[in-house]
Amino acid sequence: MKIVLLGGPGAGKGTQAQRLVAEFGVAHISTGDLLRAAVKAGTPLGKQAKSYMDKGQLVPDSLVVDLVKERLQEEDAQRGFILDGFPRNTAQAVTLDSELNTMGIKLDAAILIDVHPDVIVKRLSSRRTCKKCGYTGGADMEVCPRCSGEMYQRDDDKPETIQHRLAVYQSQTAPLVEHYKGHRILKTVNGEQSQDKVYQDIKDLLNL
Numbered sequence: 001m002k003i004v005l006l007g008g009p010g011a012g013k014g015t016q017a018q019r020l021v022a023e024f025g026v027a028h029i030s031t032g033d034l035l036r037a038a039v040k041a042g043t044p045l046g047k048q049a050k051s052y053m054d055k056g057q058l059v060p061d062s063l064v065v066d067l068v069k070e071r072l073q074e075e076d077a078q079r080g081f082i083l084d085g086f087p088r089n090t091a092q093a094v095t096l097d098s099e100l101n102t103m104g105i106k107l108d109a110a111i112l113i114d115v116h117p118d119v120i121v122k123r124l125s126s127r128r129t130c131k132k133c134g135y136t137g138g139a140d141m142e143v144c145p146r147c148s149g150e151m152y153q154r155d156d157d158k159p160e161t162i163q164h165r166l167a168v169y170q171s172q173t174a175p176l177v178e179h180y181k182g183h184r185i186l187k188t189v190n191g192e193q194s195q196d197k198v199y200q201d202i203k204d205l206l207n208l
């Protein structure tokens with residue numbers, strides 16, 4: 001399994017990736033999670049990325065691309081991978097195409113999880129994320145069901161930042177739908193269904 005998950009903020013990319021990883025043991029490559037880990041660790045990269053993330057802007061490509069290239073070389077990624085939140089603009093998509101080409105790898109699919117912006121605002125306002133492992137759930141979760149870590153509200157899940165992230169998605173990331181249509185690997189699922197139904201639809205699309 002070598003796939004890209006596309007979709008706006010809160011579409012359910014992380015949720016579905018976590019389920020695919022648990023069932024199929026492939027690597028979950030989430031640039032958002034990698035960047036949040038760098039911020040938490042206080043690395044130079046994290047310090048540079050934080051101000052962009054807090055505003056809901058994209059972090060410069062130069063900071064993100066190497067993270068993904070390194071992660072793709074790790075052992076678990078050799079069994080397959082799910083790219084979640086990357087690529088995020090056309091330049092990143094072109095870089096990814098060329099990197100995978102060099103590695104002799106072809107993507108199986110780019111799956112768009114399609115959710116209306118109104119639904120996204122509601123979902124993100126009530127999302128809670130695990131401080132320790134990044135697991136995502138709803139506002140009713142105080143303790144992470146996966147690692148018992150503390151659940152918190154992400155800094156970029158404030159209403160005004162959500163609106164900005166949506167605008168950034170429309171202008172910079174949504175054009176990737178055409179990019180992957182051009183590669184004939186775009187598949188779309190209705191992300192407004194239950195998490196179980198979305199998961200089943202994704203597996204059906206991948207013939208799993």
Ligand code: AP5
Nearest residue numbers: 009010011012013014015031032053059085088127137195
């Ligand atoms: P990132 O972490 O990638 O955030 P995002 O794309 O905005 O997406 P989210 O993680 O918010 O949503 P999701 O689709 O994973 O939804 P989830 O499964 O959690 O990026 C954050 C920031 O990092 C960016 O703004 C940018 O600054 C930077 N960044 C990251 N990658 C970058 C890159 N490549 N280049 C440059 N900058 C980059 O679900 C959301 C909620 O909905 C949860 O509470 C969940 O429980 C619930 N939910 C999920 N599915 C359903 C369902 N079917 N029904 C009901 N509820 C559901």
Ligand code: MG
Nearest residue numbers: 013014015032
């Ligand atoms: Mg996510």
